[in-house]
Amino acid sequence: MASLALDHVTKRYGRETVLDDVSLSVADGEIVSIFGPSGAGKTVLLRLIAGMAEPEEGAILVDGSDVIDVAPEQRSVGMAFQNFALFPHMSAFDNIASPLVARRLGRDGIEDGVQKIARLLKIDHVLGHAPRALSNGQKQRTALARALVAAPKILLLDDPLRNVDAKLRFEMRLELPRLLERFGSTVLYVTQDYREAMALGRRIAVLVHGRIAQFGTPDEIYDRPANVEVAELFGDPGINLFEGHVEAGRSGMVAAVGGMRLPLAPGFERIAGRSVTIGVRPEHVGFAAAGTEGAVAARVAALLPLNDRMVRLLVTEDGRELYTSREAGGAAMEEGARGHVVADPAAIVVFDRETGRRIAPRSAGFASPALQENP
Numbered sequence: 001m002a003s004l005a006l007d008h009v010t011k012r013y014g015r016e017t018v019l020d021d022v023s024l025s026v027a028d029g030e031i032v033s034i035f036g037p038s039g040a041g042k043t044v045l046l047r048l049i050a051g052m053a054e055p056e057e058g059a060i061l062v063d064g065s066d067v068i069d070v071a072p073e074q075r076s077v078g079m080a081f082q083n084f085a086l087f088p089h090m091s092a093f094d095n096i097a098s099p100l101v102a103r104r105l106g107r108d109g110i111e112d113g114v115q116k117i118a119r120l121l122k123i124d125h126v127l128g129h130a131p132r133a134l135s136n137g138q139k140q141r142t143a144l145a146r147a148l149v150a151a152p153k154i155l156l157l158d159d160p161l162r163n164v165d166a167k168l169r170f171e172m173r174l175e176l177p178r179l180l181e182r183f184g185s186t187v188l189y190v191t192q193d194y195r196e197a198m199a200l201g202r203r204i205a206v207l208v209h210g211r212i213a214q215f216g217t218p219d220e221i222y223d224r225p226a227n228v229e230v231a232e233l234f235g236d237p238g239i240n241l242f243e244g245h246v247e248a249g250r251s252g253m254v255a256a257v258g259g260m261r262l263p264l265a266p267g268f269e270r271i272a273g274r275s276v277t278i279g280v281r282p283e284h285v286g287f288a289a290a291g292t293e294g295a296v297a298a299r300v301a302a303l304l305p306l307n308d309r310m311v312r313l314l315v316t317e318d319g320r321e322l323y324t325s326r327e328a329g330g331a332a333m334e335e336g337a338r339g340h341v342v343a344d345p346a347a348i349v350v351f352d353r354e355t356g357r358r359i360a361p362r363s364a365g366f367a368s369p370a371l372q373e374n375p
């Protein structure tokens with residue numbers, strides 16, 4: 001196990017800055033997801049840590065020591081890729097054994113190491129097979145076994161579930177965190193799938209255009225995204241976004257969006273008049289009786305079952321679209337029905353319209369530093 005830190009790392013290819021001043025600190029034994037859209041720089045980030053590429057600026061620290069000048073094989077870093085990258089002419093056993101062979105381990109040590117990891121990953125019965133005779137799931141486990149067998153201090157997994165079917169993806173999403181925790185390695189887990197990022201990482205680094213847009217726990221990022229861009233990367237269906245402004249309402253501050261007046265949680269008094277984008281996730285939009293404060297009249301334009309939930313596309317009277325996502329069953333509006341919906345004020349996220357950055361509510365108790373010192 002080892003801690004890992006990137007300190008103001010910048011990587012360029014030609015005139016393109018692929019990683020821009022990236023700093024990231026991962027604790028010993030921690031599992032961190034690196035999540036972001038295609039081309040964000042996730043793979044390049046792993047390649048720098050593995051020593052397969054060099055940054056133009058910044059330092060990469062393993063247990064506090066800069067490893068930029070350390071050869072890749074000396075870094076104690078294991079890596080598995082999205083395309084499995086197994087040696088086609090070698091059996092699964094020999095593929096898994098290859099890092100141990102490179103280390104010149106004795107025959108017994110190799111046999112022992114490979115068998116142990118193969119049992120754990122449930123591929124011990126296919127060790128004699130060539131990669132072409134393995135299912136996708138077995139290939140993926142073989143690649144993972146090869147990355148794990150040498151017990152690297154740092155394990156880099158580059159979208160390892162991208163090429164496996166939905167069922168195995170789901171199983172591995174549940175299984176992998178437990179497996180990785182058993183190994184105790186410090187893990188960076190790259191994925192383009194927000195659910196996987198949330199399931200695997202104790203923390204998630206959201207990488208957008210080569211920059212860390214947010215680094216936090218899954219809940220922090222989902223509920224309090226740093227900006228509109230991050231908010232939009234999480235959730236299915238995505239977060240509902242509306243442009244409006246903040247003003248004083250009947251019993252507190254509201255977001256005025258066209259004719260709608262959506263009550264906000266306390267703490268937004270200081271931004272009265274500000275142009276904002278507000279975000280509310282579909283699971284926080286519910287049905288309500290007419291006359292409820294903040295209720296918006298809407299028509300159900302479409303129903304879309306999604307796992308255990310029912311997603312509804314609603315259209316407000318002034319033509320705005322929004323999604324609700326509720327547990328399936330129970331009384332709710334059917335397609336074509338008209339009714340009223342409300343957004344949970346505590347779940348409404350407020351962003352500055354110009355910068356896109358989230359504006360946090362400020363509780364009255366923390367408004368004055370004097371009050372904080374003398375509670």
Ligand SMILES: Nc1ncnc2c1ncn2[C@@H]1O[C@H](COP(=O)(O)OP(=O)(O)OP(=O)(O)O)[C@@H](O)[C@H]1O
Nearest residue numbers: 013018036037038039040041042043044045191192
């Ligand atoms: N060896 C290279 N030479 C030039 N440009 C490169 C090289 N490697 C990566 N890039 C560029 O760096 C950017 C980031 O690539 P990277 O592979 O890290 O993206 P990613 O976030 O891993 O995407 P994906 O999720 O699709 O794998 C891309 O614009 C890519 O074209």
